[in-house]
Amino acid sequence: MKTIGIPLAVFACLFLLGGPDALAQPDLTSLSMEELMNIKVYSAAKKPEAIWNTPAAITVITPQDIRRSGATDLPDLLRMVPGIRVEQVNAHSWDISIRGFNGSIFANKLLVLIDGRSVYTPLYGGVFWELQDVVLEDIERIEIIRGPGGTLWGANAVNGVINIITKKPKDTQGWLISGGGGSDERGFTTLRYGGKADDWQYRIYSKYDNYGKGFSTTGSNTDNWDITQGGFRAQKDKLTLQGDYYQSNIDSTVSNTLYAPPYLENTHSTDLARGGNFLADYREDDWSFKTYWDVTDLQLHDLNERRDQVDMEYNRIVSLSARQDITWGLTYHLNVEQESNTNYLIIRKPPHPDQVFSFFSQDELRSWDDKWKLTIGSKFEHNIYTGFEFEPNVRLLYHINEQNEVWAAASRAVRTPSRLEESGILTAATTTPVFSRLEGNGDLKAEKLRAIELGYRNRLSENISSDLALFSDYYDDLSIVDLGDPVTEHTQGFSVITYPYDNGAQGEVHGAEISTDIRIKEWWKLTAYYSYIKMSLKMKPGYTDAGLGRSLDSATPMNSSYMRSSFDLPRGFKFDITFRYTSSFYSGTIPSDPEVDFNLSKEIKGWRVAISGWNLIDSHHKEAVPSLTSTQVWRAWYIKITRHF
């Protein structure tokens, strides 16, 4: 309680200070027109674009980027964003992280929202990317915010937020039919119809995707899968209703834990994952209310979980004066989970209903000429595992002129423990009667991040813009498996070595991201980025350094770069060619990786035909740290036909 007392006092002051000033504003309507014409005014900066005027490292993916990238799923689309690491683990799994901490266990500090609905699963603190099958043509934009977003989005928006925003039904009227297939994604089809009924505008859609298996040296892997999804979005004036349902069949390679010889059994299994959601959103000018219900039902070989999440959010913006707005909001989030235990994984029931209450408030101040913008705010939330958490930030933006702006930010963010870290008992077998067990720790504290960011943006002309972000992240109480102090039990002829989770690591991450957009000619545009990251994590005093810190450091490649050339060719052909590069990592286990993708398309009378090639350099390559379930990514191509009418 002591820790949140002071920030609360600060906010009380902010509100008090805000009051009298609002009253002190002169009433200009009492002046005559002649007098008004003599007032010297200062023009506000140009209408803010999505990126300009934002004191954070933000990238926006537009529908045009989506069309021209040739990507058919979200992970491939995100490869165009600086500072993001996308690793395809096998045909149906991706690990995606921002600013470090990649790898299957550690990609847990990124929050992903689809139309304001969180798809971050508290189960392991990540995202089931294979189950987020949005119709790419219906996306209005994707905002990617690198760096902490805890003040607005709460716990788990530690080093980034991905906000996927779909189009309003009025922008998706009529039919969309698309289909295609290729070498890796064997077949895909989408059918969408947008119409009107009374005062409602709506769209309904269904889609199906079928993916082949990844590459492995033995060829005996089974990681092919498919997903069928359908849904709707309807809007009447300020009210939006939407929902989706999906079902996915996933072939997996499984290692079963057996408490009798041979202890470890590798088999194949076909898993079922399904789920759905329903969301209602009502939006006035100065307030909004949103509520949703989301169900994920996983029937996997090693895990059976049904998770229901209910969320309610109220947000309000109050203008205290023309130069000061206060935004505040209240959120309630409920998690209800039902798990059935397997030999491999047991999850203890939460001690109380798993609910999170939160409040945030942010004050935005603009100077008279709109050259300076200061935002200051914090989130305060309570969860049943770590109690009260607060996540403040201060952000300052300065417009040097119409072409240049700089910003700086200092923030604190937290990640609350996942269910696995908190209450899981995961037992991995070897071929001998010795089992390794990772045991959740009910006393785990939240991971903490203090971050400092600096940014610079310019748009030298209509044709050239660039963006630079520098960051220093200081992490504490990072949750790790404590390898140093295992407990060994011998019972019934076998041994179990138990390693607990603990807040045993800390460290620093420094990095830079630079990106640029250049329109060289009317018909030729260049997009490029380079990002650098250096991780230095170590064990906290009292924990044995079993090499975990170093292996965490090395799990993220230090350098990555990207360059896409977009050509508008004669006869309506559009051609995009992308060069991607990541340096080697994991002590050379994953070699440096240059890749080339292309997309060629042409539109004729409502028809669009596209041919795409991905990962053209090698016939297959490793993207993720090898494990039992990992496979390699194929060189791939596909053809896609789309019809709008």
Added chain:
Amino acid sequence: MRKRTLSITLILIFILSRAWGQGMISVDEVKAAFIFHFIDFTQWQDKEPVCYVCVPQDERLRRVSRQSLEGKVIDGRKILVVDRWDHCHVLVADQIPSMTDSVLTIGPINNGSLLEFKLIDHRLRFAVNIGKLKKTKLKISSQLLKLAILENG
């Protein structure tokens, strides 16, 4: 101790930030005041008790207008600032929908608006579209026209 220093610094930043904002007037505040006078100098044919000022695009102007105009009464009509394109008495937007004969449209004259704000030498002026004025069903006072820059859009 450290936390207290931080809080004090934050409060100081806040007070300073407020101080620097004092006394200067943003263009949106002046625009809102102009809109108030435009309403005063215009006669509409309908007899509704409310004068709807629609500001569907410029969020900042909408909020500022709300703050300085809402609740004010001109000629027996109460001003309401709304975020929509139809059922307007005044419409501030970059594009003008059709059927706006009885709407006081403010935006680019090139796009068919009746009035346009102009920033000249850091001072706010306004232009009137004479061609459009003849076709509208509004009665606009000559006092307003005297102060306007006249254009034919």
